[in-house]
Amino acid sequence: MRRRVIDTTEEMLEVISRCDVCYVSMVTPEGLPYVVPMNFGFSDGVLILHGAREGMKMNILAKNPNVCIAFSTDHELRYQHEQVACSWSMKYRSVLLSGKVEMIHDFDEKVSALNIIMRKYAGRDFTYSPPAVREVQPFKITGFKLTGRAYGV
Numbered sequence: 001m002r003r004r005v006i007d008t009t010e011e012m013l014e015v016i017s018r019c020d021v022c023y024v025s026m027v028t029p030e031g032l033p034y035v036v037p038m039n040f041g042f043s044d045g046v047l048i049l050h051g052a053r054e055g056m057k058m059n060i061l062a063k064n065p066n067v068c069i070a071f072s073t074d075h076e077l078r079y080q081h082e083q084v085a086c087s088w089s090m091k092y093r094s095v096l097l098s099g100k101v102e103m104i105h106d107f108d109e110k111v112s113a114l115n116i117i118m119r120k121y122a123g124r125d126f127t128y129s130p131p132a133v134r135e136v137q138p139f140k141i142t143g144f145k146l147t148g149r150a151y152g153v
């Protein structure tokens with residue numbers, strides 16, 4: 001089974017687009033790892049995430065905006081010999097994205113960011129009440145670094 005580096009941005013973005021969840025890792029002020037699964041949107045080279053304004057991840061990101069985000073798709077369990085444990089494996093394509101989170105505060109930019117996420121999952125834009133927009137905290141990552149690996153795909 002072939003293991004390979006994904007070396008084109010095009011394929012790495014395709015892997016990202018096939019995922020419905022990503023895993024956002026960060027580092028607490030105490031230097032401990034913290035990771036949360038999150039939904040996301042992607043448009044024009046910008047990754048968009050969103051969450052409540054309060055909570056552990058927002059407290060961490062306020063102190064250290066560096067994140068590393070894992071995406072993984074095309075999973076397929078396989079084996080060469082069912083009785084041989086070491087011959088079992090999983091096909092996959094995965095991408096790691098590293099960069100710095102920037103909070104989005106402008107009202108119109110928040111709405112655009114939320115619609116990037118909604119377009120991914122619902123396939124269309126929505127309108128939002130001002131209180132709903134005030135309560136939510138979208139954030140973006142631009143200028144990130146991508147690496148990709150694939151196994152059997």
Ligand SMILES: Cc1cc2nc3c(=O)[nH]c(=O)nc-3n(C[C@H](O)[C@H](O)[C@H](O)COP(=O)(O)OP(=O)(O)OC[C@H]3O[C@@H](n4cnc5c(N)ncnc54)[C@H](O)[C@@H]3O)c2cc1C
Pocket residue numbers: 021036037038039040050051052054055056057058
């Ligand atoms: C498929 C999926 C998609 C999600 N999409 C989003 C999203 O787009 N935006 C968003 O804000 N959240 C999303 N969540 C929830 C997210 O994973 C966090 O639980 C949530 O954001 C709260 O994080 P927090 O740091 O504010 O936790 P807090 O409410 O501050 O709680 C912190 C405590 O809860 C524990 N904890 C927090 N989250 C989890 C978790 N997921 N599993 C187990 N323990 C946890 C921590 O270890 C810590 O002890 C999603 C979860 C899943 C499974």
